[in-house]
Amino acid sequence: CTPWASGGKQEGLANPISMIYFETLRFVHFNRPLSLIIENSSNILSYAGGRLVRAIMSMLREWGYHAQHHLMNTQQQGLPHYRRRCYIAAVHNDAAQRLPEPPQPIPQMTVEELLVPRNESDDPERRPHGRVPKLAVDLAIERRLSDTDPNRDWFTATHQSEKWTRKGSKPRYLCPSLTHSHKDGPWIGTRGRPLLVQEAARMQAVLHSQFEWPASIAESYGLLGNTMTGSIVHRWQVRLFGAMHRQWQIPDRWQTGEAQQELREEAAAKPTSTRPKHVQRTLASMWAPKPE
Numbered sequence: 001c002t003p004w005a006s007g008g009k010q011e012g013l014a015n016p017i018s019m020i021y022f023e024t025l026r027f028v029h030f031n032r033p034l035s036l037i038i039e040n041s042s043n044i045l046s047y048a049g050g051r052l053v054r055a056i057m058s059m060l061r062e063w064g065y066h067a068q069h070h071l072m073n074t075q076q077q078g079l080p081h082y083r084r085r086c087y088i089a090a091v092h093n094d095a096a097q098r099l100p101e102p103p104q105p106i107p108q109m110t111v112e113e114l115l116v117p118r119n120e121s122d123d124p125e126r127r128p129h130g131r132v133p134k135l136a137v138d139l140a141i142e143r144r145l146s147d148t149d150p151n152r153d154w155f156t157a158t159h160q161s162e163k164w165t166r167k168g169s170k171p172r173y174l175c176p177s178l179t180h181s182h183k184d185g186p187w188i189g190t191r192g193r194p195l196l197v198q199e200a201a202r203m204q205a206v207l208h209s210q211f212e213w214p215a216s217i218a219e220s221y222g223l224l225g226n227t228m229t230g231s232i233v234h235r236w237q238v239r240l241f242g243a244m245h246r247q248w249q250i251p252d253r254w255q256t257g258e259a260q261q262e263l264r265e266e267a268a269a270k271p272t273s274t275r276p277k278h279v280q281r282t283l284a285s286m287w288a289p290k291p292e
Contacts, residue, residue, distance in 0.1 A: 025056065029063055034095040035240040038088040039228045042071055045086050056088065065090040066099035074204075076105040077231045078254050080114065081175040081203040085229075089236055096243040103235035106254060111153045111175065113264050114202040118191070126192030132165055133158035137187055139169040144189075155186040155195070175203045179225040183218040197221065202263050205230025209266055231259065 021040070028036060045053055053069055060067040067090035074083035091099055127134045140156035154171040176186045178200055185195025197220045198208035204227050213220050231254050238252045253259040 021056075025059060028060070032063070032092060034244060035091040036065075036089070037228070037233060037236050037240075039085050039232075042084040042086050045069070045071065053086070053088075060088075060090050064093045066093065066096065068099055068102075070102050072102070072232055074229045074232065075108060075174055077103060077229065077235065078106050078109060078260060079203060079205060079229065079231060080108055080111045080173075081177070081229070082172070083177045083229060087232065087236070089240065091240055091243055096240075098243070100239035100243045103232065103239065103252075103254075109260055109263070111173070113260075114267050115153060115188070115191075115199050116196065116267060121193075122190075123192040124190055128158050128187055128194070130158075132160075132162045133187070135162070136160065136165045136169040137189060139165065140171045140189060143169070144171045151190065153188055153190045155188055158187045158194075159183070175200075178203065178221065184221060197224075199267075200224050202267060205234075205259065205263070207262060207266055209269075234259065 024038065047053075057067050057069060067088065069086055069088045072085060072087050074081040074085075087102075089099065089102070127137055136156050136158045140154070144154070152173065154173050155176055156169055156171055157176050160168070171189060172186075175195065178185070185197075185200050187194055195203075197213060197217060200221060201208040201211075201224060204224050206224070206227065214223070235252055235254055238250050241250050242248070251258075
């Protein structure tokens with residue numbers, strides 16, 4: 001997403017990294033998967049006046065796919081995380097007669113449900129290192145509404161330039177979009193600390209305890225910034241699978257609340273220093289629909 005992300009230079013096709021998109025399409029052309037989900041920055045929708053997305057959709061349809069693109073936000077798919085992305089979903093004509101309807105909005109979990117329980121190490125007076133990050137937190141506190149619940153968790157970004165910080169730093173009651181470029185998580189003003197990797201994982205609907213993580217915090221955040229949101233992936237998978245295998249009724253675990261409960265239980269559990277030696281689970285398989 002780097003060539004199109006709003007936080008970058010928005011070079012589009014002038015950035016060599018954008019060629020990865022065409023490698024993905026080349027894979028689809030030669031392998032013809034029965035269904036697919038592609039995600040990228042929402043800015044790709046307006047790049048070149050929308051011609052790039054129209055070209056991608058035209059290629060998919062030429063190759064025998066029912067395909068649509070949708071602008072989706074993680075905050076409407078069960079999680080308190082502001083993350084607007086373009087999702088392209090497609091199913092091959094040989095597998096289904098039509099593309100299913102996209103997932104509809106569901107109730108949002110609260111920030112507190114995904115953060116670790118408050119403890120004695122939390123200190124709202126603590127500030128991040130660095131002059132500009134400290135300024136970001138101070139300005140967010142100044143701009144906080146006086147009638148807001150003082151215990152309600154809020155975030156602010158601490159990785160922006162001083163010019164942007166002075167203009168736009170404010171408290172946010174949803175987790176700001178996680179990106180590959182962040183070295184750590186957004187600052188939680190009520191806790192006096194950055195978002196932990198395990199909390200950032202849950203903001204992306206990833207059960208932190210089910211994966212081995214890099215020793216580097218920055219690398220972990222990079223992986224999460226490049227990850228498709230698990231709730232959206234699962235909900236699209238359920239619908240695509242149902243369109244291809246209409247005889248099987250696959251439950252949407254985010255619609256039933258089962259997935260949210262797993263995240264709540266992990267957040268409330270006591271932290272452990274032990275990790276599985278080897279976990280062969282991917283994000284797709286974690287929320288993959290299982291026929292009953």
